[in-house]
Amino acid sequence: MAPMGIRLSPLGVAVFCLLGLGVLYHLYSGFLAGRFSLFGLGGELGGGAAGPAAVADVGTVDLREMLAVSVLAAVRGGDEVRRVRESNVLHEKSKGKTREGAEDKMTSGDVLSNRKMFYLLKTAFPSVQINTEEHVDATDKEVILWDHKIPEDILKEITTPKEVPAESVTVWIDPLDATQEYTEDLRKYVTTMVCVAVNGKPVLGVIHKPFSEYTAWAMVDGGSNVKARSSYSEKTPRIIVSRSHSGMVKQVALQTFGNQTTIIPAGGAGYKVLALLDVPDKTQEKADLYIHVTYIKKWDICAGNAILKALGGHMTTLSGEEISYTGSDGIEGGLLASIKMNHQALVRKLPDLEKTGHQ
Numbered sequence: 001m002a003p004m005g006i007r008l009s010p011l012g013v014a015v016f017c018l019l020g021l022g023v024l025y026h027l028y029s030g031f032l033a034g035r036f037s038l039f040g041l042g043g044e045l046g047g048g049a050a051g052p053a054a055v056a057d058v059g060t061v062d063l064r065e066m067l068a069v070s071v072l073a074a075v076r077g078g079d080e081v082r083r084v085r086e087s088n089v090l091h092e093k094s095k096g097k098t099r100e101g102a103e104d105k106m107t108s109g110d111v112l113s114n115r116k117m118f119y120l121l122k123t124a125f126p127s128v129q130i131n132t133e134e135h136v137d138a139t140d141k142e143v144i145l146w147d148h149k150i151p152e153d154i155l156k157e158i159t160t161p162k163e164v165p166a167e168s169v170t171v172w173i174d175p176l177d178a179t180q181e182y183t184e185d186l187r188k189y190v191t192t193m194v195c196v197a198v199n200g201k202p203v204l205g206v207i208h209k210p211f212s213e214y215t216a217w218a219m220v221d222g223g224s225n226v227k228a229r230s231s232y233s234e235k236t237p238r239i240i241v242s243r244s245h246s247g248m249v250k251q252v253a254l255q256t257f258g259n260q261t262t263i264i265p266a267g268g269a270g271y272k273v274l275a276l277l278d279v280p281d282k283t284q285e286k287a288d289l290y291i292h293v294t295y296i297k298k299w300d301i302c303a304g305n306a307i308l309k310a311l312g313g314h315m316t317t318l319s320g321e322e323i324s325y326t327g328s329d330g331i332e333g334g335l336l337a338s339i340k341m342n343h344q345a346l347v348r349k350l351p352d353l354e355k356t357g358h359q
């Protein structure tokens, strides 16, 4: 006889114990799976709240899912960019001037793409920090649902989930890169971009060309749908540079590599990174190096940095420093992007811009 007059059947006790063991096993194996699948981060779990897309453990997000949503966001944003351009009603405005005095433009294409991209990512991953180029209205409560489908090409390249603490993630969204060229109807330069940085390091990059419907993506230590070309000219490189925020970049390039060097002026940081890769798009020019000397924002460069890094290339400041994608929005030290080259040797060749006053 049990206390308080309750009779316990031996079968009931056995079933209860088995159930208890099952629950304990489930909790414990989930915990271990979460710890061991953490992606190169020393196994420390983050403390942030989990979003609906975080499946393996509380406070983590899966980078493979983030890649799927980032590709979708870049494509959906791109649809807005194309729709506005085709309507020919851009509602072009100036957000002010850059430090060098160029107009910092914004159009309905930027705003509508920003809204789509932001809410897709925010709804899927509510607990991660998202930095976007355009302002998001705090009263806007848009929810854009992700169908939780990971495209086949991503599943083929990245065969397992990659969990990281949600609090270690910073997302950078550029809803319309090459806005200046967009207003001039130079469509080939325009891209939409998403980047995911983990502890400030660029890990995932997506660059989408809305007018040719081409998308490049890559994950560091994961996989990619794009690759480097087979060869690059290191001695007399073709150098791709800004056409609308150039500063003294041509002088710097010619001084470093000689007068025989070909300079390709082009719009968009996304376009210029794609120029270094093996991209099937016919509208894409090809270059060996990308150099930028003026101030630039992190949403312009993070996706390109992640893709280059994933493919074994480099994007650094002109003095060879790695760029951290947390904290402030911009970087001061210019930009050098290369792949399949001795990047540090290139850095040593470049003049010290602070001394020469070429910034």
Ligand SMILES: Nc1ncnc2c1ncn2[C@@H]1O[C@H](COP(=O)(O)O)[C@@H](OP(=O)(O)O)[C@H]1O
Residues within 6 Å of the ligand: 098, 099, 100, 133, 174, 176, 177, 178, 179, 180, 241, 242, 243, 244, 245, 246, 266, 267, 268, 269, 294, 295, 296, 297, 300
């Ligand atoms: N000096 C500067 N100050 C602010 N933004 C700059 C800049 N130089 C380049 N950018 C931004 O970097 C992107 C690529 O520049 P460029 O086409 O000149 O190479 C553009 O982004 P957006 O079009 O997204 O604004 C441009 O506005």
Ligand SMILES: [Mg+2]
Residues within 6 Å of the ligand: 133, 174, 176, 177, 178, 299, 300
């Ligand atoms: Mg941009």
